[in-house]
Structure formats: structure tokens, C-alpha cells
Amino acid sequence: MPHKFNADRRDKIPKQKHRVTNWAEYNESLRRRGDLTVWISEEALALWSAPRRTQPGGQPVYSDLAIKTCLTMGMVFRQPLRQTQGLMCSIAKLLGVEIAVPSFSTLSRRGNGLTLRVQRQANGKAGIQLVVDSTGVKIYDAGDWLEEKHKTQRKGRSWRKLHLGLDLVSGEIVCSDLTTHGVGDSTALPGLLDQIDGPIDLFLADGAYDGDPTCDLLLARFGEGIEIAIPPPKNAMLSSDAAQKPTIRDRQITKIEAYERIAWQKTSGYNQRSRGETLVGHWKAVIGPKLKARSFENQKAEARIGVRVLKRMTELGRPNFERTA
Structure with a gap:
């Protein structure tokens, strides 16, 4: 950002x-x-x-x-x-x-339906610093050929959404999922967290995960000790009960207003989220941008x-x- x-x-x-x-x-x-x-x-x-x-x-x-x-x-x-x-x-x-x-x-x-055991990440007492990101991957479709041959525009493009979770400490992929393009990032998050055994100390994600439901889910699973860095939009508003019981999102909005967004990114560690984007680029370079x-x-x-x-x-x-x- x-x-x-x-x-x-x-x-x-x-x-x-x-x-x-x-x-x-x-x-x-x-x-x-x-x-x-x-x-x-x-x-x-x-x-x-x-x-x-x-x-x-x-x-x-x-x-x-x-x-x-x-x-x-x-x-x-x-x-x-x-x-x-x-x-x-x-x-x-x-x-x-x-x-x-x-x-x-x-x-x-x-x-079709090949059984692959989920390799759960057990990091012992050390907590995981989790970065999640998603990307679209192409699937088999004759639309590209039709569009080139007949010079027509397709009504829609078929693709899937790949969700990846990276541990900043070990540099390994600790969770992943493939969904249809209509599934939102925050909706796929519970399935990603189910693949992790052990505590999470830090959670980094982009604005697609913004909202109290994501923070409530992380707090319910990993307790109050987890640090969450999700940037709210520019027009984000404080909750109605922010003065008495501020949420994590309320505290982030307050820090951004006080110190500006660049300073918040450095102090919260949000700049490390770029490694999630690097992982996505690594996937498309090694595995490929589409599924066969x-x-x-x-x-x-x-x-x-x-x-x-x-x-x-x-x-x-x-x-x-x-x-x-």
C-alpha cells in the first residue's frame, strides 16, 4: 500500500x-x-x-x-x-x-477426489506469524480461442480463487484452499485456520478481511494475545461503543488517524504482508497461472x-x- x-x-x-x-x-x-x-x-x-x-x-x-x-x-x-x-x-x-x-x-x-492428508502445522510453543492472501487462477475454457477467432467478447470469465497462508518465521505454506470465485476471502478464512495446530501470534491480511467478524473469529480461536493488522478503508468509522469498549478495528482506525497510515504500517508490521504477495507470484511462476x-x-x-x-x-x-x- x-x-x-x-x-x-x-x-x-x-x-x-x-x-x-x-x-x-x-x-x-x-x-x-x-x-x-x-x-x-x-x-x-x-x-x-x-x-x-x-x-x-x-x-x-x-x-x-x-x-x-x-x-x-x-x-x-x-x-x-x-x-x-x-x-x-x-x-x-x-x-x-x-x-x-x-x-x-x-x-x-x-x-477426482484424490485423498491427500492435510499437513497440519504444529509449531510447538512458538506462535505462527500468519500472512494470508488470495489470487485468481484460470481454468480450462474455450473462451480465449473464441474471442480471438470470432473477435467477440465473452459474457463472463471462468476462474477459481486460491487462498494461501504463509508463516513468516518458517517461510512455509501452512494452509491453503481452492474455492469458486464467488467465495469471499473472509468467508474462506475459517477453513484455513482449521489447518493450523498451535497458536498464532500475528495475523496480517489486506483490506478484503476488514471487519469485526474476522477479528472476533481470531480472538475466539487464539485469545487476546494475538496481534491483528488489517488496514481499514479511508472512510472507516468508529463503532458506536468505541469510547467505552473499543474493538481492534477501532484502535487501528484511531492509530491511523493519529500517526497516518504509513507510520501505522511500520509499527504494526503490516509491511511484511508483501511476502504474501511474493508467495502468490512464486506460485504463478513455478506452478503456473492456470489449472489443467x-x-x-x-x-x-x-x-x-x-x-x-x-x-x-x-x-x-x-x-x-x-x-x-
């Missing part, structure tokens, strides 16, 4: 300069992101076949781990399902392992796999910066 208030002199503000202090380790982690041994382990090969069913019915051939591994490889190397099948066949041949590779139709069918799956359930599974891919890449190594100017 600061650039909105400094727009008239933005070109005169010197840009900060940083350098990476652990370049050798970070460079090695970037190389390992494309290493096949990172994505296919001996455990995955051992659990490739599905366990036999004890109930009547057809016997599954591939385990959920096998389907997840194939879909993960396709997402990492940005391959459609048919090319993913070919990729896995070549990998199995090069590794010299006797495994059956699912066909592209099997990957599509089993991806066509059904909503497959799209949710694809988004969950994308979150696991980004978390795995983050675990390989992160850069450490220091300011030089």
Missing part, C-alpha cells in the same frame, strides 16, 4: 538493494528442484501397488501414492496427463524398476499437490538476504 500514498514522488525514493549471503547453498537447492531422486523415493516405489481389498469388488492396481507421484511429476515439469504418462514410463525404464504406469485416463479419473483439470474436485486436488510441491522446494533451501543499500 505505501506506493499509493507516495505515487507523486515514487521515482525519487531510492530502491533498496539486497544480496544473498548463502548463494552456494541456495544455488544447490535450485539445482535439486529438478532432480528426479527428490521426487521419486524408494518408499514411493515400494508402495506403488494398491493393497488388496477385503470387500467384494474390483481390485485397484495403483495406490493413491502412485497417482499422487505421477500428478506431482506432471506438475513439476508442466506436462499434460498424456505426456506425464510417457514421462513416468521413461523414468521407470531408466531406473530399471518393474512398475505399472497409470494411463492418462486413470490419472484423470483417480485425481476441468472438474472442480480435480482442480482442488491439483491445487493441493501444487502446495506440496512448493513446500518441498522450500525445504530444499531458501535464500538469506542482507540489505546493502
Whole structure:
């Protein structure tokens, strides 16, 4: 938000300069992101076949781990399902392992409702500094082709909304969800908080989460010790009972009026919310700006796999910066 208030002199503000202090380790982690041994382990090969069913019915051939591994490889190397099948066949041949590779139709069918265990974030006694943000991702649609060929304008565009939560301390994605574009950010917040085990010390979000319901939800779940930094709009008004019982939103409005918005952003730590926007940009650069799956359930599974891919890449190594100017 600061650039909105400094727009008239933005070109005169010197840009900060940083350098990476652990370049050798970070460079090695970037190389390992494309290493096949990172994505296919001996455990995955051992659990490739599905366990036999004890109930009547057809016997599954591939385990959920096998389907997840194939879909993960396709997402990492940005391959459609048919090319993913070919990729896995070549990998199995090069590794010299006797495994059956699912066909592209099997990957599509089993991806619908694929069970992925939620990786809950347990941070022990240390509290999480949570930053949440959302972005729109495109889905399969013939509208772009029709618009280009027939020079017509579509009535509406189809897209989904991806919600991501980042821990500022560990730098990991601790919660995520994929919803339709009609679901508001504050409406999706309870589902994101359900994925977190442990206390939250700081909550940062943009103005889409502004309102007493969000603050009441956070206070009810994490107690009075949580710090909340959500910028109210310029025309925000104090509540009717602000003199006797001021809410968190009332106190933020009062501080902004007293010290101006830029000073409030620095003192409250709201400037760190830019890391949430960086995470969104990282998603679209690594995973891509659109989803390949066509059904909503497959799209949710694809988004969950994308979150696991980004978390795995983050675990390989992160850069450490220091300011030089």
C-alpha cells in the first residue's frame, strides 16, 4: 500500500538493494528442484501397488501414492496427463524398476477426489506469524480461442480463487484452499485456520478481511494475545461503543488517524504482508497461472499437490538476504 500514498514522488525514493549471503547453498537447492531422486523415493516405489481389498469388488492396481507421484511429476515439469504418462514410463525404464504406469485416463479419473492428508502445522510453543492472501487462477475454457477467432467478447470469465497462508518465521505454506470465485476471502478464512495446530501470534491480511467478524473469529480461536493488522478503508468509522469498549478495528482506525497510515504500517508490521504477495507470484511462476483439470474436485486436488510441491522446494533451501543499500 505505501506506493499509493507516495505515487507523486515514487521515482525519487531510492530502491533498496539486497544480496544473498548463502548463494552456494541456495544455488544447490535450485539445482535439486529438478532432480528426479527428490521426487521419486524408494518408499514411493515400494508402495506403488494398491493393497488388496477385503470387500467384494474390483481390485485397484495403483495406490493413491502412485497417482499422487505421477500428478506431482506432471506438475513439476508442466506436462499434460498424456505426456506425464510417457514421462513416468521413461523414468521407470531408466531406473530399471518393474512398475505399472497409470494411463492418462486413470490419472484423470483417480485425481477426482484424490485423498491427500492435510499437513497440519504444529509449531510447538512458538506462535505462527500468519500472512494470508488470495489470487485468481484460470481454468480450462474455450473462451480465449473464441474471442480471438470470432473477435467477440465473452459474457463472463471462468476462474477459481486460491487462498494461501504463509508463516513468516518458517517461510512455509501452512494452509491453503481452492474455492469458486464467488467465495469471499473472509468467508474462506475459517477453513484455513482449521489447518493450523498451535497458536498464532500475528495475523496480517489486506483490506478484503476488514471487519469485526474476522477479528472476533481470531480472538475466539487464539485469545487476546494475538496481534491483528488489517488496514481499514479511508472512510472507516468508529463503532458506536468505541469510547467505552473499543474493538481492534477501532484502535487501528484511531492509530491511523493519529500517526497516518504509513507510520501505522511500520509499527504494526503490516509491511511484511508483501511476502504474501511474493508467495502468490512464486506460485504463478513455478506452478503456473492456470489449472489443467476441468472438474472442480480435480482442480482442488491439483491445487493441493501444487502446495506440496512448493513446500518441498522450500525445504530444499531458501535464500538469506542482507540489505546493502
